[in-house]
Amino acid sequence: MDINTKQLRKNAFRVTKNRGMTALRIRVPGGNLEVKYFDVIKKVAENFGNGRVHITTRQGFEVPGIPMEKIPEVNRMIAPILDGIETAVGVEIPDLNSGYPAAGTRNVSACIGNSVCPFANLNSGEVALKIEKLIYPNDYHVKIAVTGCPNDCIKAHMQDIGIIGMALPVYDSYRCIGCGACVKNCRRVATGALSISNYKVKRDHRRCIGCGECILKCPTSAWTREDKYYRLVIMGRTGKKNPRIAQTFLEWVAEEAVMKVIANMYQYIDNHIDRSLPKEHVGYIVDRTGYPVFRQEVLLGVDLGQLGRVAESINFGGYFYERTNIFG
């Protein structure tokens, strides 16, 4: 059998431990899927795979047990998925019958967001689709996730780029009855950014993380939301070398700024990636260039707006598996 494994991988198939067998990865940007596509996935699994799917942590489907020679047929079968999910949001797919054009940049995952979740400060799935349009297809290895609030149900802190929805609470002191619900709750579940003075509430903006809890708790709508804002956490990862959670890079920025930073990051990768390696995750590139270079390049032409702030320095920390330290 003569298979170009590089092309196979780029086509969103996998080289598996069973020789000659592959597995297909289906993207579900935002983790939000119309159930009609289950029929297509089912058909692929039953006709070409082993009748099972693996639900991935990135909210995609992996269909295992596919003989490599069936790849062209599988690709034709999934054309409706590519068309309905990818081209529908503006992703350019060169040939709908040839399967996925790239696999490096992973599925953009998202929490359920404000279509269901009361805590959500945004429609996470919709933002994920906008990002999908912006970055796919792309071979660079990047993981992005969108989460509606700092509860971070999608684990944006384990991504290269984690996008967290923020609400700017605006206060109408006339409507406040001084019940204290927002103050107690902010202290209990968030950051203690609120205090009572003269029976009315004060918000310390430097402590506030824009979770929006105060807005949800207020019985009289004294707290309401203004425009949507975003926090960006960067370079979280798992992996063998140095697992770590992402650190805050930007806060209180608008959606356009987020999109521009992401687009710039691909240029940054292009500028600095070590082409002698088969692949290099963006986090390791940042480890090499240092944060200041990353910051400078991804912020090119970015409007941070009035409230936006940038981390002056970041200590990514994380964890090195030093056996000698642990076991002596």
Add this chain to the structure above:
Amino acid sequence: MGFEFTMDSFNKVLEDISKNFIFYAPRRIPGKGAFSDTDVVVYQEVEGFGQIELDEKSRFSPKEVINPITQTLFYFNENGYTEPETNNKGIIIFCRPCDANSFKRLDEIFLNNGPFKDSYYESLRRKVKIFVIECVQGFENCFCVSMGTNRFDDYDAFIRVAEDRITCDVKDNLLPAFVKHGISAEMRPDFISENAVKVAIPDQVNKTIFTHEMWREYSERCIACGRCTVVCPTCTCFTMQDIFYEDNHKCGERRRVWASCMIDGFTEVAGGHDFRPDKGMRMRFKAMHKIYDFRKRFGYNMCVGCGRCDDVCPEYISFSNCINKVSALSREVNG
């Protein structure tokens, strides 16, 4: 007298009378709902009829117009005090029949419930004219028919909106503006005669109900958030706050601000004693006030059946269902 208008000609009426009146009506405020990407409907000033939200019940009631959430009663310094100046324009409130009936309840509490009239309330209330918007179907959780508040005859104008036409019955000295811009038409107000939710009000409430274990359920379910009372058109409790300005402690103001019998601290007194620490007890107090205690004093029920308390409870506690439970128990006890 009856009149018919197009939207445009009705707006001309409003324009004419806006010289002497401010209009308040339910208004949809985009993006200001508690959840992201949702709206809130609240009583606010409007300029034209088009700004009035007709398709959704307002979350908050029109009581805000004459019973402000925060109201400065006077400002003080070392030498004396001054009351804030008031606007002398009249107030026209566009509201549904249940809410129109709620003002009578507010009047009892603020004007007829003791030796003194509440002058702050009275000065606003005096200026109010009520333009009732006809209800054809009612909304979710409404039970005005059970409360007898589906009807309201004491309106200044009664407004029917159907297919871009507005018909009005007008009783007031504002007539010239209506005559000038409208066409005279037959108009007999209609009131809805049935709600999906029906509530039985107990005639007699046996004392055993007050200590009945039915209230215990609410001790566990209610989170004491107070939403049910701040949206209620007939809740009137307030607290007093003396404020000393932060950068000059010799000046300040006295305010009154809404309070809620459902929220912690309402029945706490000096020394820390709390008369109703338990949420079930608070629910009992509120429910009985709405359908029994007020009636004992004024001869009719306080609750106007707007259903807002049911609309907003985050714990899905239904006040109407609670009243029906009280009624069923009363029937059992009274035989």
